[in-house]
Amino acid sequence: MSTWQAGSRYKQPHRTARLLGLGASGSYVEDWRDLAACLGEDPELFFPVGDGPVAEAQIEVAKSVCRSCRVIEQCERYALRTGMAGVWGGLDDAERRQKRRGPTA
Ligand code: SF4
Numbered sequence: 001m002s003t004w005q006a007g008s009r010y011k012q013p014h015r016t017a018r019l020l021g022l023g024a025s026g027s028y029v030e031d032w033r034d035l036a037a038c039l040g041e042d043p044e045l046f047f048p049v050g051d052g053p054v055a056e057a058q059i060e061v062a063k064s065v066c067r068s069c070r071v072i073e074q075c076e077r078y079a080l081r082t083g084m085a086g087v088w089g090g091l092d093d094a095e096r097r098q099k100r101r102g103p104t105a
Contacts, residue, residue, distance in 0.1 A: 032071040032074035032075065032078075033071075035069075035070050035071045036069060036071055036075070037065050037066065037068050037069035037070070037071075038062075038065050038066070038069065041062075041065055045058060045061060045062045045065070045087075046062045046086045046087045046088070047085065047086040047087075048062075048086070048087075048092075059087055059092050062086075062087035063087060063090050063091075063092070066087065066088075066089060066090035067090060069090075072089050072090050073089070074089075075088050075089035075090075076088060076089025076090065076091060076096075077089070079091070079096060080096055080099060080100065
């Protein structure tokens with residue numbers, strides 16, 4: 001069991017998307033998920049629990065996977081549109097909330 005498998009309630013990002021059937025169209029979602037760099041990663045990595053140093057380290061590792069992902073832009077748009085929790089498109093929850101609010105004055 002890896003360090004990140006503290007809980008078992010989470011799914012790998014692309015698998016969650018597949019199960020929910022969310023996206024502009026089914027084929028669009030299928031296409032970008034199949035190119036995801038996280039396909040072979042531990043699903044728990046993208047869903048940190050808590051906000052301490054372990055969770056922060058987990059988030060950074062997840063983001064490093066995202067930085068190598070060919071579909072990072074599609075993934076970010078999907079997460080912003082659906083309000084999913086966890087690391088998606090190289091962004092954590094707080095960063096997506098900031099993007100939704102837009103630039104501050
Ligand atoms: S951007 Fe990150 S979470 Fe999204 S599909 Fe790529 S590796 Fe997975």
